[in-house]
Amino acid sequence: MQPPTWPALGTTQSQMLADDWKIFTYAALAVAVLVWALIAFAALRFRRTARNAEPRSQRENNPALEIGWTIAPLVLVIALFGITYHIENEVERLDPNAAVQVDVNAFRWGWTFHYKGGPTVSGTSAAPPEMVLPLGETVALNVTSSDVIHAFWVPDMLFKRDAIPGRVTSFDLTPSKPGTFLGRCGEFCGLDHATMTFRVRIVAPAEYKRWLALETTQ
C-alpha cells in the first residue's frame, strides 16, 4: 500500500486538484521569495553603520507606489480566484449516470460501505474495511455519519469530504490508477480518531465484477 509520501493521485479528479496545488504553490513561493528578498535587502542594506549613520529621508508616502501595490495583488488574487473557481467546478461535477454507487457511513470508530444493489463491507480500527472500485469508471459516493462528524479522506486522491450526521453529502470519484490507497478519518471524532482507517483498492473492471459477485454471495 502507498505509504504517506507524495500523493499518488489515484483519480482523474485528483489530477485536477494537483494542478490547483501546483499553481498555488508556485504562486505562493514566487510571492514569498520576492518579499523575502525585499525584506533581506532592506534589513541588511540599510543597517546603521558608520557610513549609514542617519536615515536618508523622512519621506512617508509615495502615492504611485501605494496604488501600485494595491492594484497588482488585487489583479493577482482575482486571477487566482478564477482558476480556483474553474477547477473546483470541474472536480465537483456529478455524473448522473455513475456506474457504481456506494453509500458510506462513518461511525465511532469505523466505516460501512454499502454498494447500491450489492454487498456491504464494514470494519473498525482493529480490522479496517476495504472499498474495492473499478478502474476508469465513475463512482458516486454518498457520505454520512451515524454519530459525530467524521470525514472521508483519501490523501492519495487529494480529497476529503465531511461525514455529517443528519446530512448526506455526495461526490464522484473516477479512479485512474490501480493500487491500494490508505483512507483516514479527517475530522476529529474522539478516542480512536487516529486509527479510524480504511482502504480503497482500485482494480481492473473485470476483477471488480468478480469481487462484486464474490462479496454478494457471502
Add this chain to the structure above:
Amino acid sequence: MTTARGVFVVAALFTGVLAVSYWFTAHEPAGTTLLTFMTAALTTVAVYMFFAQREANLYADNPNATMRDAAGEHVGTFVTRSPAPFWIGITLTAIVLGFVVAPAAAGLGIVVLLFLAGLMIVRSR
C-alpha cells in the same frame, strides 16, 4: 469626532453590502442573519454618533490645540482604586460555576450580584 463616526458609518455600510451579497450568492439563512444583526448594531452606533457629534467639541480634534487650552478645567475624577471589580469577578465566577454544578446556587449568585450593583450605584452618588 468625524473620523470616529466615520469608522462606524463605513463599517455599517460595508457589512450591509456583505449581508446582501451573501444572501443573493449563498441563500444561507444563518450567516445572513448574523451579518444583518451586525449591520443593525453598527448602524445603531453610527446613528448615535451623528447625535453625539453635535455636542462633542474635543480639544483633541483641534490640530492646533495646546495643553494650555485644556488646562484648569475640571472635567471629572478618575477612580484610582476600588474593591468592586474583584468582588464582581468572584461573584460572576460563582454564578457560572453554579450553572455547571448547581443551578439554584447560580440563581442566588445573581441576586447577590444585583445587590452589589445596587450598593455600588448608591455609594457612588
Add this chain to the structure above:
Amino acid sequence: MSAAAVAPRVIAPERHDLLSWITTTDHKRIGILYMGTTLFFMAVAGLLAMAIRTQLARPGETLIGPHAYNQIFTLHGTAMIFLVIAPFGLGLANYLIPLQIGAPDMAFPRLNATSFWMFLFGGLIVFAGAATSEGAAAAGWTSYVPLSEITVASGLGQDLWIVGIALVSVASILTSLNFVTTAFILRAPGMTMWRLPIFTWEMIATALLIFMAFPSLTATLLLLFVDRRFGGHAFDPAFGGSPVLYQHLFWFFGHPEVYVLILPFFGIVSEIISTFSGRPMFGYTGMVLAAFAIAGLSMGVWAHHMFTTGAVNNPFFSFVSFLIAVPTGIKFFNWICTMWGGAIRYPTAMLYAVGFLVNFLVGGVTGVMVASPPVDFQAQDSYFVVAHFHYTIGGGSLFALLAALYFWWPKVYGWMLDERLGKIGFAFTFIGFNVTFMPMFFMGLFGMPRRIYTYANAGALPALNIVATAGSYLMLIGALLFVVNVIVSARRRVPAGNNPWDATTLEWATTSPPPEHNFEALPPIRSSRPLWDLAHPRSPESSS
C-alpha cells in the same frame, strides 16, 4: 518644554502590596496583570505543546494515551488562543493606549479591572476541568457538535470549558468598549485621530472586530450549554437542528478571532520597525485603512473553515478570503518601505520584528493556498493547516509578543533586559520555530490528520515528526532563556530612562515607569511623532 497639563495633586503615594493589586483600577497595573497572567498561561500551554511533540516524536509512542492527549491539545489550543495571544494584545493595549493618546487612564477604570478578573477566573475555570473525574474538555478548541454534546462528552470538563470561555468572551467585549471610548474621547489636545500611533489604530480595529464577533461566540456557548444541560436540541438533526449550524455560528466568531489575534501584533511591529529604522511609518493612511479593510473582510470569510462540508457556498468565501491578501500585502510593503533608506538598529526587539515579517509571510501565502477549496480538500484538518496557523499565530503573533516584551519592558519596569541573552534567545526561538513547523506542511500534504495521538511507522511521517519535535525543544530553550534574562536583568537593574530607544510616541515622553497619573507634562502634539518633532523643531511657517 511646552505648557504643562495640569497634574492632579497626588494625595497618597502609590502602594505596592497585594491589596493594592487586587483593588487597582490603574490601567498600567491592569495591563501588567493581564500580560503577567498570559505569560503564566503561555508557560502552561507551552508545556502542553512539549507533551504533544514528545508523544508524536515516534510512531506508536505510548507515553500519552488518546484520552489524555485529546484533553492536552484541547487545552493547548484553547489556552493559546483565548488565554495567551488575544489577552496579551488586550493587556498591552490596556497599558499603552492611555499613554499613547496622552490620557491619565481608561474611560471606565472599574470596568477595566472587572474585565481582568473575569478573564483570570474564566481561564482558571477552563483548566479546572482537568481536575474533574472525566477530565478537562477534550473536543478541541473548536468544540464541534455532536462531539461536545452531552451524549458524547458527558463530563463536567466540557461544561467548565463553556462557562469559562463565556466569561473570557464577555470580558473581551467589555474591554473593547473601554478601548474605543477611551481612544475616541480621552485624547490629549492636538492628538487628532489621524495622529494616533498605529498601535492604537490597530487596537480600535481589533475592538471593532471583538464587538462584531464575540457576541456570536457567547450566544453559541449559551446554545451549547442549553443543549447539554437544559434539554435543548439546537444542533440535533433528529429534532430539526444541524451540526452545520454550530459551525456557522462558531466560525462567524472564529475567523474574526484570528484577526483579533494578529491586528494588535501588526501594531506592535509597526511601532518597533519605525522606531529602529529612524523613520516614520511609511504609508500611515494606507496602514490604517488596511487594518479596517482586514477587519471588515474578515467578517465575510468564516465558512472557509467549512469548505469540506459540502454545505456552504465555497466560491463566495474563497473570493473574500483571497481579497484579504491585498490589505495584508499593503501592510507588508509599508513595513519594508519604512525600513528602506533608514539607519536600522538591531536590538532584540527589532530582531523579533524582522523575524515576524519573515515568518508571517509564510503564514500569509499558505493562507492564500488554503483559501482555494481544491487545495483545502487535502489540507483541511491536516498538519498543513496546523502549520499555516502556527506560522501566523506563532511565527507572527508570538514573535511580535516577544518583540513587545523587549521593547516596552524598560518603560514598564524602568530597567533594561539583557541584549546578549535576548539575541541568543531569538536565535533559538527563530531556528526552533521554523524547524518545528516547516515540516508540518509536508506532513499534511502526505496525509497526516491533525488531532491524532499517534501515527503508523510508514512513509515520511516518522522522519518529519522527529525533526519537528527537535525544533520544539530548541524553542523550549529559547523560552527558558527569556526567563533567565528576566532574572539576570532584574538583579542588574540597568536604568532605562524615559526613552532608551529614541522612540517618537507619547509613552516615551514620561518616566519609566510612568507616575500613576501618567504624565507630569506633555509635549505639543502636531503630528504622529510628537517626540520627533520636539527633537527636530521646524520653522514656524511650516505645518506638519
